[in-house]
Amino acid sequence: MHLSRRGLLYGTAGVAAVSLAACGAGEDSKQLTGFTGIAMPTRASDRWVLEGADLEKRLQDLGYKTILENGEDDVPAQVAQIESMVDQGVEFLIIGAIGNTSLGEVLSKAKDKGVTIIAYDRLILETPDVDYYASFDNYQVGVLQAKHIIAKLGLTQDTTEQYNVELFSGSLDDNNSQYFFQGGLDTLEPYIYGGSVVVPSNETEQDATAIQQWDRKTARTRMAQLLEDHYQDRPLHAVLSPYDGISRGIVEALVDADFEPGSDDFPVITGQDAELRSLKAIKEGTGQTETVFKDTRQLAEVAVDMVKAIVGGGTPDVNDQGTYDNGFKFVPSYLLEPVDVTVENYKEVVVDSEYATEEAIDSAPADVD
């Protein structure tokens, strides 16, 4: 079994010399009005809908004009939307990219017009024109997911029993996917090498485990196939899932195959994003048992603060300059901390912080096909 090393996937992190000057600030900053184009990637996942509206409101509260578009997972549509924003004279772009390498041309056009470009949550690759990156510690997301599996299965270095675990990863054209996956793999690795965790499908590479566009139904299909091919005669103990929508697709396939959520032989399943439907499953014990909460209100605030700093003639705050290499440079980044959420702490983390109410969780509707 070959496990890719972290360093091979995204290079050794070193502190690069990056200039934080320019980037739209400078002499002309006095004339900046804060006009911002917000390009969100999809409405298929709750978070982007909430964040689009949140970003818009925060910017408008500062008196800045905004344009908000959603690319609906369609790369050419997102390119066209960004192009139109540039034509309409935006000074800033906040972009949650769909295709991580598809924006070079349109960003070059934006840069020619002096637009400041902020990669939002997902890094944009292979272009010199990204100025800042606002995101979370994406590697840590995978670490938290794997740690949940380790804790739930009670794995220690002395464990001699074998546990069957399957791995899922996110969309290959999303730069975050490799970080989530590698964080998970690195954390499970000692147990894999020690023999207490086995992956019966032998699908341990990112390509083989990827779910394009993070699609729930694609995840359901892959899980159904895995069950058919490898689990006729053996138990499945856990599934490393990178995102709540994928987790729910996995649960659907398990239910189709007569696994009973909440029962002892139902596998441990992880997730990400604290989507209402997944919080409901965590609370009621009817599916995944974990999600990783990324407080997207904080992320929106970070991105808006970047715009505000530049409009004010200053330089945005960053807290990482040596992790996110986009192929041209280490992009100055502000990274927030993700939080592990289970039935034990969802109330404190998600409800008490007013991210979601108990009522909203309880009444979350089921997925529709």
Ligand code: BGC
């Ligand atoms: C985000 C995740 C999200 C996923 C699917 C990733 O880029 O970081 O929070 O679950 O996209 O929308």
